[in-house]
Amino acid sequence: MRLARGFLTTAHLSFEARYRSYVEVFAGDARAALLREMRSGGSDALADAFRESTSADDLTRLLAVDAATQLPDDLLLLTDKMSMAVSLECRVPLLDHELVELAARVPASIKVRGGRLKHLMKTALADVLPADILERKKRGFGTPMGAWLKGDLAPLVRHLLSEAAVAKRGLLRHPPIGELIAAHESNRIDGTDKLMTLVNLEIWARMYLDGRTPADVTDELKTVVA
Numbered sequence: 001m002r003l004a005r006g007f008l009t010t011a012h013l014s015f016e017a018r019y020r021s022y023v024e025v026f027a028g029d030a031r032a033a034l035l036r037e038m039r040s041g042g043s044d045a046l047a048d049a050f051r052e053s054t055s056a057d058d059l060t061r062l063l064a065v066d067a068a069t070q071l072p073d074d075l076l077l078l079t080d081k082m083s084m085a086v087s088l089e090c091r092v093p094l095l096d097h098e099l100v101e102l103a104a105r106v107p108a109s110i111k112v113r114g115g116r117l118k119h120l121m122k123t124a125l126a127d128v129l130p131a132d133i134l135e136r137k138k139r140g141f142g143t144p145m146g147a148w149l150k151g152d153l154a155p156l157v158r159h160l161l162s163e164a165a166v167a168k169r170g171l172l173r174h175p176p177i178g179e180l181i182a183a184h185e186s187n188r189i190d191g192t193d194k195l196m197t198l199v200n201l202e203i204w205a206r207m208y209l210d211g212r213t214p215a216d217v218t219d220e221l222k223t224v225v226a
Contacts, residue, residue, distance in 0.1 A: 006021065016047075020046055025193050026194065030194075033176045034172050034173060035171070036172060045068075045073070052068070058108075059108035059111065060104070064104070067100070071095075122134045122135070145196060146192040149184065149192060156225050159221075159224045161199065172198075203217060
């Protein structure tokens with residue numbers, strides 16, 4: 001329902017603005033309320049990717065933008081870091097550069113047909129894999145972060161995003177953060193992504209702005225949730 005609501009409420013926006021609304025964590029108004037100081041200019045990787053993706057085909061253009069932003073900066077980055085953290089070898093064979101280059105040249109009408117995603121690949125593998133494998137729904141690999149942030153990790157959230165901690169950092173206003181925490185804990189909204197973004201920003205700042213070691217910050221946070 002959350003995804004459907006987001007799709008319907010952005011139907012009037014431009015192609016690029018709709019895509020941005022799907023992937024951004026804090027929209028423009030929320031950022032303005034959150035930041036102590038709004039700065040103009042700066043880099044915009046998403047805008048740059050759209051500018052460089054010139055295909056007349058919308059699907060091809062979106063895939064090019066994903067390949068330039070979400071894949072290297074999010075999905076592949078997390079897969080690489082998390083698998084290495086537990087000494088797990090992880091491979092992404094469908095990202096072999098020759099295969100990617102070939103797929104980029106395939107028309108959208110062959111990639112998706114009649115609502116069937118990955119149509120060409122599924123057709124090519126029809127005599128290799130059974131239909132219940134080829135046609136089954138995607139399985140996510142998520143964790144119940146939203147529940148953890150209300151339960152076991154709630155003390156960590158309140159510690160890192162306390163009024164004193166936010167004021168000391170000097171980057172954000174605390175009232176919107178306090179409202180976000182309260183709304184999430186009372187189940188009025190799913191604020192998981194926003195809270196995780198803010199928590200990770202503060203952890204990053206403690207290491208790279210304050211000059212503390214990862215071990216030092218880890219010990220502090222373990223004490224908070226103990």
